[in-house]
Amino acid sequence: MDDMYREVILDHYKNPRHNGELDPADISYQDDNPLCGDMIRIDLRVDKDNKIIECAFSGHGCAISQASASMLMEDIKGKTLDDIKDYTRDDILEMLGIELGPVRLKCAMLSLKVLKVGAYGVQEWVED
């Protein structure tokens, strides 16, 4: 547990990076996890090569869901939408630097789900 609330996770939770909304945005999507009430919205601006030039997330939820969204935003800025296709659960866990049981995994994965579905549609999301 002490691991789960590593300083870096608490820092991202308390001082989220790229927090807010983009208006206008090229891609906007949001989803929630009704079981725990976590909600994440992601806005992206991309250039003509589909490179992410600006990104922002907003929403509410537990430290794990919000910190992983914040870390994901930092990570994807400057990457292309194509790069995002390859992101997996392990990338998120690596960013967080912790291991998670099945319940908290859902919290951690919500932002990646919103990002992928927003960019590519539901068919791009396989829950594992």
Add this chain to the structure above:
Amino acid sequence: MNINNGIDIDVIKKDFPALQREVHPGVPLVYLDTTATSQKPAAVLDSLNRYYSYHNANVHRGIHTLAEEATAAYENSRKCIASFIGATSEKEVIFLRNTTEAINLVAHAWGRSKLVAGDRVILSEMEHHSNLVPWHILSEALGVEIDVINVDDEGYLDMDHYVNLLNNGPKLVSVTHMSNVLGTVNPIKTISTLAHDAGAIVMVDAAQSVPHMKVDVNEIGADFVAFSAHKMCGPTGIGVLWGRRDILEDIPPFLGGGDMIKRVYLRSFAPNDLPYKFEAGTPAIGEAIGFGEAVRYLDGIGMDKIWDHEQTLVKYAMEKVNQVPGVTIYGPSNSQYRGGVVAFTLDGVHPHDIAQVLDSDGVAVRAGHHCAMPLHEKYSLMATARASFYIYNDVDDVDALVDSLDKVRHMFK
């Protein structure tokens, strides 16, 4: 010694194997999640083991010794539960899987045979999903209209609103005896009397009351009462629907097959007598026997003492938890109208994170909407953390909760 309202909690704690374990190395379990499911005493676990080891046989149709023993134990358990809830006859006690199945049975068997489009059913804003969704399904299938009693800011049912809704001539009122989130104990006898005066019948979701207080089904004036063994020291997979005999006689069976038939012809059947008419297929025999043992265990302590003990604890807990800066507690502030449940939020910390940090101190609480999404929406909450108490908890457990909450607060400061 740790005597509380005549109960020696140290002795009780020893009855529960799970309470002897550590959750992490050197960190003992402080179990505050009974509202979801209770721990089980050794007496109940032994009864399961004894049945499956030595008396295992299918009930009701066998002639051999084991079948007779199993049948006797199963039926004895029914008698025991009937007397525990003051039922006039054990024929009114139907073994099902849980409270949810019991409410679904009433919605399906009674609802579909007695209601038509436009008939009204009254529920309340504080219901568990188990006492909402079966009626939603019925409403979609038959066009039955649902009215919902308001809950006020303190977590009480708005009785004036209820009386108003009764003017619409409902056929059924289905409400919880005690809220699994707010802890509110509803004035169920008054609710029943008013419903009957208005010509409605009354279903009581007693999942949270029967485990914690003396409930006499005739005294509260209900027509149906549902509860689950697993919340009262018994096994999972077994629960009871109690129904007034004349009403049960008057409705068609729910599931078909097994114990529920008297005679079968190729193209028709004659249903069995009560209670078997509603018990289709091989029941959870061992679990029913374990349920009987759980009821004996609780009876041995005394339901009035259990209630008094929880009153002491919840009063202490509300005081202590309220002192933690940033905490908001939901539900009645007067513990007299509240069972041993404390749902709360802590400013700036999601309930999941509260529960996770508490777990590192061995303190088991629940976080989420506790299967009461509409109630949480009413209070504009995504989720709450919930601590709940039973006979095996004491003030030390509450102190452990509060100490750990302080840790959460500092971590997220």
